[in-house]
Amino acid sequence: MIVAIDGPAASGKGTLAKRIAAHYGLPHLDTGLIYRGVGRIMLDRGFPLDNVEIAATIAEHLDLADLDPERLRTRETGEAASVVAAHGPVRKALLDLQRRFASQPGGAVLDGRDIGTVIAPEAEAKLFVTATPAERARRRFRELVARGELTDSDADYRTVLADIEKRDARDSARADAPLAVAADAITLDTTRLGIEEAFAAALAIVEARRR
Ligand code: C5P
Secondary structure: OEEEOOOOOOOHHHHHHHHHHHHHHOOOEEHHHHHHHHHHHHHOOOOOOOOOOHHHHEEEEEEHOOHHHHHOOOHHHHHHHHHHHHOOHHHHHHHHHHHHHHHHOOEEEEEEEEEHHHHHOOOOOEEEOOOHHHHHHHHHHHHHHHHOOEEEEEHHHHHHHHHHHHHOOHHHHHOOOOOOOOOOOEEEEOOOHHHHHHHHHHHHHHHHOOO
16 A cells, blocks of 8 residues: 655654554654655755756755754755755755655555555545644744754744745746645645644544545
8 A cells, every 4th residue: 555645844744654654653754854864965055055967966866865864854955855846956866765665565654745646546545634834833843943953932942933834935936846735635624623633533544534
């Protein structure tokens, strides 16, 4: 079974994908990490993020085993990821890697922006996980304060909200594989749900599709 989980930044899709994968004993791929990996290398080597050719070459040589989630979860890397992810040749270079992961025997869980629409349109279960921008900003803000990247202040919260809104706009407006709800996806709004409630709701959706 392939489970495709898409949604905007900080919607809770990553947590749900991890839990669903553990529940069914399936491998999980956080595809955001791949774009973060490309963005991070561009930043580390001082390449301008709008250099499509260099970004695509880096994407072609990316190795999943080299991606360090801890290091890639910073604000700066998320921003860079969303810029390089808008380049068509970068997305093209990363297509096979993701499709191979999705089609492995036994199935897989993938989360991202275009899993149900582009990477695995054949997925048995498709969820679109969302929450209001204010709630997503609150979640990301708490995470960044806990990591010591931001201070617990209104000003820093507003910065995160602005980041989220900018990222939503960029991810939704790009020409190539924009963030979109697949026609056969079920939308799960987690704004008012705790982690356990959201997991139960997501599992019920997957179970209904499995039957
Ligand atoms: O989900 P995460 O915040 O880690 O993703 C970082 C960025 O990578 C997103 O803002 C988006 O631009 C890009 N992305 C994408 N397609 C995916 C996953 C992530 O374009 N499947």
